[in-house]
Amino acid sequence: MKWNWGTKLVIGMVCFMSFIIVLAIKMFNSSPDALVDNDYYEKGLNYDKEYLLKEQVKKDQAKPVIELSPEGIILTFKDSAEGKINMVRTADKRMDKIIQIHTDELHRAAIPLTGIAKGHWKLIINWKSAGKFYLDEQEVMVE
CATH class of the missing domain: 2.60.40.1220 (Immunoglobulin-like)
Structure with missing residues (x-):
């Protein structure tokens, strides 16, 4: 199967956006930093x-x-x-x-x-x- 450059570009963008979404979810679900004081x-x-x-x-x-x-x-x-x-x-x-x-x-x-x-x-x-x-x-x- 041959893919043209447009298909490769879309696949690359989907992979990059998936990576960013996974990082954002991981950041929101992580525990708060114990080294930072609230006060x-x-x-x-x-x-x-x-x-x-x-x-x-x-x-x-x-x-x-x-x-x-x-x-x-x-x-x-x-x-x-x-x-x-x-x-x-x-x-x-x-x-x-x-x-x-x-x-x-x-x-x-x-x-x-x-x-x-x-x-x-x-x-x-x-x-x-x-x-x-x-x-x-x-x-x-x-x-």
Whole structure:
């Protein structure tokens, strides 16, 4: 069977349009990007506040020590502290958790591993200790 150039042109256009339609359908059905924040504008406005809180950690040498144990994630602070931890799962935003913390007499706070999936987590720790506010970010690998 011989095809003339007009038939080949139509077949090429149909293939190209099919390719574009498949890409468009795939784009609309894909999950939202976990690396893009919906509230990036507000975070940009609060950047200076976060920077000062992180610098306060350096100034007071108050960075919490994180240990992984079979019971959970143990955070040891310089002084008694209370606050919250945002546990961010970089692979899946739906797994993020916010946990309230209060230290014991040894200045430790424990996060049980129940309900926490294995893998890479980013801990954003906001706490108040000795009348000062702090912010620290650390990464852990839960196994």
